[in-house]
Amino acid sequence: MAGDRVRLGLLGCGVVGSATARILVENAHEIESRSGVPVELARVAIRDTSKKRDAFVSPGLVTDDPWDVVKDPSIDLVVEVIGGIEPARDLVLAAIGSGKHVVTANKELLANEASTVMKAASKAGVKVLFEASVAGGTPIVRPMTESLAGDRVRRIMGILNGTTNFVLTRMSESGESFADALAEAAERGYTELDPSADIEGHDAAAKLAILASIAFDAAVVSGDVGCEGIANVTARDMAAAHDLGYEIKLLAVAERHGDEVAARVHPAMMPRTHPLASVRNELNAIFVEAEHAGELMFLGRGAGGPATASAIVGDIVEIVRDRGAPAAYPGAAALERRARIQPAGDVASRYYVVLSVADRPGVLASVAGAFARHGVSIASVRQEGFGDEATLVLITHSASEAQHAATFSELETLEPVRRLRSRMRVLGTAEV
């Protein structure tokens, strides 16, 4: 790449790949002036070469074999937007092995194989950048690795999935049920063919694993992240949240506790005054608490061709501009070791709990006893309704998941409790 231009190979030319090709062509002048040399799209691997392509990819560049691109010695930099672990992993490792830099948007690969990829890159002396793998067009990987390079991150709370945030926004603003809001998201094209990875939190978990690895200098993988989705959030929960001045969000949370990392994805209530509570529709946002910088938030589009492609081209420009610098990804060495994950039962939370109870004296004493027996303190309690509608709404102080789980088990068998109607974690209650 010491030459007078940089030759780029593109693996995959779907929505993100073709948007990347488009920016490379349309903004060629800015890209050259910002990176110092022209950047030329030299080869494009496409699954089905018979499909019509847009005008930004000239037919002469196209191949249906991604290995043509990876093995081409004239290619300096490979952009991987195939997604999924295989064959992307083998292709990326081969590109690295033959001295090519890599820009990838592949969250599955990085959330599972970051240490393999980074080890190979550091051995080969090439760069692997991946801004687009988390929150699409929202700059978060670079700020975390570079802007906060002199700081220590304590906690990350992210809205990392646009589909579920759209669904929860509709439920909050229109009082719709989960099913109706999901149907509306589908109509607008915000859902995947199989929406379960979004709804159940696995998509957000993969992105959180990547961010947590950067923040805490040790590899966190998808499987380390506990997941609870939004399918059980009801219109009644949403109304109750509003009564308390809260919103409900699907939050991806990673925290440092001593030398352990806790990471999980779950719906949570948070005060409306928290910056994350006002992140609406399909937007993504990441709230970061750092020791010196304090609270930061990054908001943007988490998906879509142009936004994701913008992040990819930003990474390309950085690699081209810094050719000649030591190539190692900052903190790559740290990713070679696995993070110590805090056992799920030890993670501390506050809970909002709704119980259907018998309407008679002594019920509160009995319920409060169950909490007390497991060491969970009650921050507030409110009785609502009469007779068959009698309900207790409680919010707990911080206690471990294990303590809460034991309390919930006991409540379900407690005589005056008819039903544990709802429970949800409460987060972000500190003022910012």
Added chain:
Amino acid sequence: MAGDRVRLGLLGCGVVGSATARILVENAHEIESRSGVPVELARVAIRDTSKKRDAFVSPGLVTDDPWDVVKDPSIDLVVEVIGGIEPARDLVLAAIGSGKHVVTANKELLANEASTVMKAASKAGVKVLFEASVAGGTPIVRPMTESLAGDRVRRIMGILNGTTNFVLTRMSESGESFADALAEAAERGYTELDPSADIEGHDAAAKLAILASIAFDAAVVSGDVGCEGIANVTARDMAAAHDLGYEIKLLAVAERHGDEVAARVHPAMMPRTHPLASVRNELNAIFVEAEHAGELMFLGRGAGGPATASAIVGDIVEIVRDRGAPAAYPGAAALERRARIQPAGDVASRYYVVLSVADRPGVLASVAGAFARHGVSIASVRQEGFGDEATLVLITHSASEAQHAATFSELETLEPVRRLRSRMRVLGTAEV
């Protein structure tokens, strides 16, 4: 800087300087692992060496002559946190001239002399980074220069002054007057000895000039930014904004119009659903609209020693890590030319207007005629009160400042108008 450690000289050791020294000592291990070599605080220039310093600056490093630091051939990198244009400018230029990299938090210097500084840096082959000069600990300079390097920014809207945002938040949430809210900010230590640069918008204007220069690839200086402060915002305006579902914020706005840049700071009403509307208290935030990435927002602490120092250390790590790379600041060449500034009268806005009027038939026709004569369309109008309290509340469609100004002049002389009670720009009405 090819050696086995980097020697750092610090110019100024007030709140930000001593917080920087503290991070360099406390996080020395992370900083070394992220930048590849140890970073040593080797020399510190302090105005009054007799003052007591904290433990992070050992007395042997201290001098009261900043030229000692700049002329020391063993210093690789100078951190400038003196502020103000002189002597900072001469010191920074001398450091650059003798081949030292520079990290600065100096908004006045960059908002007025960026092209001089960058030209010198590119001639000397050194880097000048300045993340801390805008919005303190909020990463915005690096995302704009690097993450969006492949994109085109259309518009920036920022809350760039924490003091005025705190004042407006108090006015909004407690119904306080401007004077009472300002007194409260002073009590909490959020105001400068002379708060006029904050209140009148000049502090925000300097930061906007820096961001606009990066975004639009041409130097915008403080004097290019039109300024209107918040001293005339009343509790009544705030109540009116709430009635419309709006908040009032002091916004710093820069836009590209063809080959011209429009830049100004002024209070504005914006819908509560806009992400900037929910930025509370002394926080800063920058909302960026880019061609491909779409809408982005960056939120964080705009001031304070630790947050600003975190940004400074992030810049130090980047310089140390990338030693060996081409040193030029991306876009530095672009800063050598001045931006073409759109004449203030041509900038388009929407306005909220409150008129005290006579309570009789025909008043609306007369008022509407004045708007029409200057080509300003009315989007909505509402009549409130009776007799001496009769009031018209109007919101206009987008028209130029010159058209609005001519309309306001005519309204002030129009017979049935008793008083032009209030007028304020309305922004951010597009849904995000």
